[in-house]
Amino acid sequence: MAAFDWLLLEGLAMKRLLLGLLALSVCTGCSTSEKERESVEERAATVDGIITAARYRHHIEVLSSDAMEGRAPGSKGAKMARSYIIARLRECGIRPANGQRFEQRVPLRRVETEVHDVRVIGGATDRRLMFGPEFMGNSRKGPGRHVVDGELLFVGFGAQAPEYDWDDFKGVDCRGKILVMLVGDPPTEDRNLFGGPAMTYYGRWTYKYDKAEELGAAGCIVVHKTPWAGYGWAVVENSGRRPKMRVREDDPNRHMGLEGWVTWKVAEELVAGTGRSLDELASAAARRDFKPVPLGRRLHAELTTTSEPFEDKNVAGILPGSDPDVADEFLIFTAHYDHLGKGEGKPGDDVIYNGAVDNASGCAGLLTLAEAMSALPVKPRRSTMFLFVGSEEQGLLGSRYYTEHPLVPIKKTVANINIDGLNVWEPTRDLQVIGYGQSSLDDVLESVLAGRSRVTLPDLEPEKGLYYRSDHFNFARVGVPALYVKTGEVVPGRPQGWLKRIKDDWVKNRYHRPADELQPDWTCSGGAEDLRVFLRVALQVLNGYLPPFWSDTSEFKDLR
Structure with a gap:
């Protein structure tokens, strides 16, 4: 410097x-x-x-x-x-934080997802997406075969940020739908919004999946674009092929059925029936007055998850x-x-x-x-x-x-x-x-x-x-x-x-x-x-x- x-x-x-x-x-x-x-x-x-x-x-x-x-x-x-x-x-x-023990059990599960079929239904013809080059996805649900089917709804960047008076959903009912979101933060010209050049939590794909699940969606598809993501499609593809470790829980089937990615080129096809290009929709999504856009098509996915229990441990001590x-x-x-x-x-x-x-x-x-x-x-x-x-x-x-x-209340963690x-x-x-x-x-x-x-x-x-x-x-x-x-x-x-x-x-x-x-x-x-x-x-x-x-x-x- x-x-x-x-x-x-x-x-x-x-x-x-x-x-x-x-x-x-x-x-x-x-x-x-x-x-x-x-x-x-x-x-x-x-x-x-x-x-x-x-x-x-x-x-x-x-x-x-x-x-x-x-x-x-x-x-x-x-x-x-x-x-x-x-x-x-x-x-x-230093004293043990977990009663008489320093260790805290962390029950996990090792999850693998096999994608059998992903199809876009509607428009001129149905379109099967290729796993790897065009689509990557998995599920947080428990073991078994899962079918996910829902109307595709484009929701811009999927951000609901009250501190910026920003809501990409505008009260639209997302239950049972498959939400299509752009990766990253809204690229606004106002440097006081979404951290300027800095990525905020709203730009992370983890936030987008969590928000879709919170709104009752059947699934969420994030649209990849290298400059906005900060990494190429190869990173998405390589990561998506590996088994996932997840925290074990009593009811994993409460999660929505599909967390996925598509390339920008595939997304251009998905929005073709709206009368607007993906670039035009992305520009609209960079404004506060954006409203969700139904794509007039459905996505149908069939996949199988297998799950294997696994345990790790944290270590915690208290002064x-x-x-x-x-x-x-x-x-x-x-x-x-x-x-x-x-x-x-x-x-x-x-x-x-x-x-x-x-x-x-x-x-x-x-x-x-x-x-x-x-x-x-x-x-x-x-x-x-x-x-x-x-x-x-x-x-x-x-x-x-x-x-x-937590071993001590979160509300008491300053x-x-x-x-x-x-x-x-x-x-x-x-x-x-x-x-x-x-x-x-x-x-x-x-x-x-x-x-x-x-x-x-x-x-x-x-x-x-x-x-x-x-x-x-x-x-x-x-x-x-x-x-x-x-x-x-x-x-x-x-x-x-x-x-x-x-x-x-x-x-x-x-x-x-x-x-x-x-x-x-x-x-x-x-x-x-x-x-x-x-x-x-x-x-x-x-x-x-x-x-x-x-x-x-x-x-x-x-x-x-």
């Missing part, structure tokens, strides 16, 4: 620092004892010596070792990782709060401990996906924080949970199960801080905030960074919607303000772009590959510094008078 950009960021950080200090002065004014009036900095400084690069690196080394076999869900290596985490939590006095008035309120730290396990290869090939950055680093950081916070001479007013979730790589399933079956890929290199002057502007946690973070001569860096790739692709998202979707940061860009004393080149190389050559393993040149000093920042953010949240809150423009603000 250019020097003048940093000046702008520093000006913003100073403005928010003043607001943060004002809020902190109000909070400390509510304290009831001399010790409670100690500054966050003074408290944190008493345990900063525990947060060392060597301690953090050691945890990475153990958790990403070949002995852990890549920590795939259900594997011996995943069990070993949990045992190591639990032993470290016990050693520093109890010291103030009886708010000790039942929790800040929850999260980090996923699972990775991809072992692959296939010739004798002598490295087939272990060690997952050192993703996410042994996050777990190592969380263990280091637990060790430091348990040593605080004066414990925080609120309680802290250290939650290590499983099956993140399978679709954020461990954290989803937790938020649907915030979530998620660590997924912590800095293993040198300290940075900045810290990248994913989903910048979502909640007041950003202000707390900025005030802490300003006190350490550092600044926040807004999301570098907002169009990718990274805020909706890690475990904190499951807390956000139930109304808990969540903070998610990534490693910064500028390293003091290094040439401009030095760390960016290293990170780009990691993404290209190591991400989700056996090469993501501990490297000799990892100093881990950057991660240790970021952990000291997390410690201070946590102490502000845990000792503050008021809990964090969503911003007025967040799509999650009405869920709290």
Whole structure:
């Protein structure tokens, strides 16, 4: 980033620092004892010596070792990782969160879907869609053969966003219909709508399927377009052919029968009978006054699902709060401990996906924080949970199960801080905030960074919607303000772009590959510094008078 950009960021950080200090002065004014009036900095400084690069690196080394076999869900290596985490939590006095146990069972099911037939009925002739090149789909229903049949209804981008006074459905009855939605957010010219260039939750295909089911639809088809999705059709096709892991539930047949995708070319055929082209309908859908358009055709799909039970586990420990008035309120730290396990290869090939950055680093950081916070001479007013979730790589399933079956009430969970890929290199002057502007946690973070001569860096790739692709998202979707940061860009004393080149190389050559393993040149000093920042953010949240809150423009603000 250019020097003048940093000046702008520093000006913003100073403005928010003043607001943060004002809020902190109000909070400390509510304290009831001399010790409670100690500054966050003074408290944190008493345990900063525990947060060392060597301690953090050691945890990475153990958790990403070949002995852990890549920590795939259900594997011996995943069990070993949990045992190591639990032993470290016990050693520093963290209490089990699930009665007498640290582990929480996560019942899952492995689902495979076989698509027998997908036909579009109506128009000049019936049209059978080719599975793979033209259509991809599956079902969340339970085992058995399922027939899905319904009228096709084009509902634009399928967004129902009251904070933007936006409703693509306009009260139309969607029950029993198959909804056709465009991928992404409405591409409005107003930068104040749907996050401007940033993807919001409304642009995610997961939101679209959930909204269709909420409205009683028989199915939902998302129309793919590479620039709007951020990935090509090959990604949809490859992902769609793999088995799905889903949270086990008592009645999976309550779900709608079809979640699918079609190419833009197929969608052009589907809308042909409306008298308008798909481009014209997409342009109309970018306006508030858009109304759903019946396509005058039906879609008929026949598919079979098979389901196999499977079990994973989360690990959760608690540091109890010291103030009886708010000790039942929790800040929850999260980090996923699972990775991809072992692959296939010739004798002598490295087939272990060690997952050192993703996410042994996050777990190592969380263990280091637990060790430091348990040593605080004066414990925080609120309680802290250290939650290590499983099956993140399978679709954020461990954290989803937790938020649907919480060990402490969601209404008493004041915030979530998620660590997924912590800095293993040198300290940075900045810290990248994913989903910048979502909640007041950003202000707390900025005030802490300003006190350490550092600044926040807004999301570098907002169009990718990274805020909706890690475990904190499951807390956000139930109304808990969540903070998610990534490693910064500028390293003091290094040439401009030095760390960016290293990170780009990691993404290209190591991400989700056996090469993501501990490297000799990892100093881990950057991660240790970021952990000291997390410690201070946590102490502000845990000792503050008021809990964090969503911003007025967040799509999650009405869920709290």
